[in-house]
Amino acid sequence: MPNFVRLIIGFALLGATVALMFFSFWGTGVLVLLLSILVFVTFFFNEKMLIAQFYLRKENMEGAGKWLKMIKNYESELLKAQHGYFHLLVGLIESRKAPLQSEKYFKKALTLGMTMDHNIALAKLSLAGIAMAKRNKREATMYLQEAKKADKNKLLAEQIKMMKDQMVQMDKQQVQTRGFRPR
Known part of the structure; x- marks a missing residue:
């Protein structure tokens, strides 16, 4: 998967995290945050x-x-x-x-x-x-x-x-x- 696709997915997950936490879905928001961090880490490694x-x-x-x-x-x-x-x-x-x-x-x-x-x-x-x-x-x-x-x-x-x-x-x-x- 090209790197720019990883960045797009990472930022989409980060946006989803913000939306979930804004609407008080903290547990799911933290899980999606961890997933977005994993996507950003695979961008660099x-x-x-x-x-x-x-x-x-x-x-x-x-x-x-x-x-x-x-x-x-x-x-x-x-x-x-x-x-x-x-x-x-x-x-x-x-x-x-x-x-x-x-x-x-x-x-x-x-x-x-x-x-x-x-x-x-x-x-x-x-x-x-x-x-x-x-x-x-x-x-x-x-x-x-x-x-x-x-x-x-x-x-x-x-x-x-x-x-x-x-x-x-x-x-x-x-x-x-x-x-x-x-x-």
Whole structure:
């Protein structure tokens, strides 16, 4: 449902609340008021995105993907501030299926912008992992440094450290394979 329809419904329910309370139907008025508050909350926080995030926390990628696919046109259904988060969630789901294909979603999420620093750090950490899979050490190092800078609350510090250790292992493997000369 487009956002302007939610606003119309919310204001209609708010008007109904005022009318009900004016005519002394307090119980029904409070109930309709709570319903209008719920409609206004879904204007700012899309219920499909919230349910998809719930499924992602439970590591149920199929359920999260199903709810994200219900969003047909994210530009009309979501606020502009949620566009980046939509692409981040799609990228996280795609990274389980085809990691190298999810790069475009993470980059789009970063270009559209996100307000929370740990989500920016998560997108950059995922891009660093993709760059490592492509054997692009310079790009991976750049994304890791940006992820470390964006992770101000140290929520991803362990994952960043693990990724750096993997890069060191990748360097050792390259040195070993270059040193080997077949006869």
